[in-house]
Amino acid sequence: MVHAIRIHEHGGPEVLxxxxxxxxxxxxxxVRIRQTAVGLNYIDTYHRSGAYKLPDLPAVIGMAGSGVVxxxxxxxxxxxxxxxxxxxxSIGAYAESRLIAADxxxxxxxxxxxxxxxxxxLQGLTAQYLLRSTYVVQPGDTILVQAAAGGVGLLLCSWARHLGATVIGTVGSEEKAELAKAHGCHHTIDYTREDFVARVKELxxxxxxxxxxxxxGKTTxxxxLDCLRPxxxxxxxxxxxxxxAPLDLGLLAAKGSLYVTRPTLATYTAxxxxxxxxAADLFDAVKNGGVTFTVNQRFALKDTADAHRALESRATTGSTVLVP
Ligand code: NDP
Structure with a gap:
């Protein structure tokens, strides 16, 4: 028997x-792996809350981890x-030990x-496909990253800068602005106080x-769409x-023949x-100094509910590890 964080019903952090x-x-x-660390990712909160419903409960949630076979x-x-x-x-990460497909x-x-x-x-592989595949960032591009001080956000900032782009990032506080800048973001906008569309146009x-x-998503x-060029x-x-809210496709014509995509890491790494x-591209970017793995919070796995509260209240920056 091992310990794991399970949900028996969808709901707030208290259901963990x-x-x-x-x-x-x-x-x-x-294979069975003994997990030495588990990643906290925003998708875990969707699985917990029921924004993404799970068919079979109780279930061990959590999507990323590492350890020893x-x-x-x-x-x-x-x-x-x-x-x-x-x-x-691979769902089932919030556990001391787990089974997982070898491939x-x-x-x-x-x-x-x-x-x-x-x-x-998980966040690093996401930054990889977003910058290198969904849209291939070129030297000289100026790009906008929302929530630039978050887990995915910091990785996008440092990697995009390394690729030669100028990065504009939105953040929720002055401390987060400093952090994003320290990770390669050229211009920060506090979107809780400033009109980010006007600032992007200005920049x-x-x-x-x-x-x-x-x-x-919802608030941005x-x-x-108004920050995009034709x-x-x-x-x-x-x-x-x-x-x-659902998108009126007519808006894409009105705002300059825009494109919209809603990608997921699952498709890009299927x-x-x-x-x-x-993974090789990510590890290479880390090894050669372009990208840094920034773990700013650590929680014991048994205290995962506290980690979810912190993530959902915008109290975290960078990435968070849960330690079994
Ligand atoms: P983050 O560390 O970025 O945390 C979310 C951040 O969003 C917060 O820190 C906060 O930053 C910002 N935010 C703005 N409004 C709210 C709000 N109302 N409630 C909570 N947070 C808010 O999380 P992750 O790096 O784990 O994930 C970032 C996003 O990427 C998530 O939406 C996640 O689902 C998505 N994702 C998608 C993947 C895919 O393949 N499609 C894969 C991986 C992640 P601030 O205070 O600065 O506004």
Whole structure:
């Protein structure tokens, strides 16, 4: 038996329970890992609240972690007991130990810290596909990142700057502005006090940006369309403030033949080769100094409810690790 954080019903942070569960032996294609660290991601709050409903309860939630392989399924030949591995987008992470499909695991280079990787892998792979695939950021681009001091936000800022872009980032406080700047953001806008559309227009000489990366959603999405230059791309990748209202497609014509996409990491890493290529690109960007893994909060796994409260009240910056 091991400890895990499970939900028995959807709801607030109080539904996160510290339960004992049986993990069992790995089946075909699976391994069991002893987890040394678990990542906290915004999607965990959607699974908890029911914004994303789970079909079978009780369930262990959490999507990312890292640890050490401790048992192999009968046919698994690509890994061995003792290997250090990490993963993202595999539900069931909030546990001391878990079963997982071997083809979802990324071997960790020896120089990567397991806690930092668990906390940042999902967010790092997200920054990778957003900057390198959804819209390919070019040197000389000026881009807008919403919630620039968050987990994904800081990674987007540092990586986009490394790619030669000028980064404008929105933030919820002066401290967050300083942090975003320290991670590569050239211009910050406190969108709780300032009109971010007017500031983006000012900073781009009225032209607008080619791409907006928006993980905030409800409070920023429609206004963000006004920050785009003609034929610009709105990348709505999350809904920290809630889901935006349905979009009238006519607006895209009226505002300059705009594009909108609502991507998810699951699609971009569904094939093993895509997952491995994305991870290799991320690890390379970290090793060569362009991107930093910033873990600013640590909670014991049993205190995950406190971590959810902090994340949802905008009290966190960068990434957060849960320690089993
Ligand atoms: P963050 O660390 O960015 O936390 C969310 C931030 O959003 C807050 O710190 C806050 O920053 C800002 N925010 C603005 N309004 C609100 C609000 N009403 N309530 C709470 N937060 C608010 O989280 P993550 O880095 O984990 O995730 C960022 C976004 O990316 C999320 O929407 C998540 O779902 C999405 N995501 C999407 C993926 C995909 O593939 N589609 C994959 C990974 C993440 P401030 O105070 O500065 O405004």
């Amino acid at each position: 329970r510290w339960d004992e569960i049986e993990v069992g032996e790995p089946g075909p294609g699976q 401790e048992a192999l399924g009968p046919d698994v030949t690509t890994l061995k007991v003792g290997d250090r591995v990490g993963y993202a987008m 979802r695991l990324v071997p960790l280079p020896s120089w990567l810290d397991e806690q930092a990787t668990a906390a940042t892998l 781009t000489d009225g032209k607008g940006v080619p791409v907006v990366y928006d993980g905030v 999405f429609i206004k963000g 034929r610009g791309l709105m990348v709505l990748f999350g809904a920290a403030s809630g889901a935006p 094939k093993r080769e895509d997952l491995m290529a994305s």
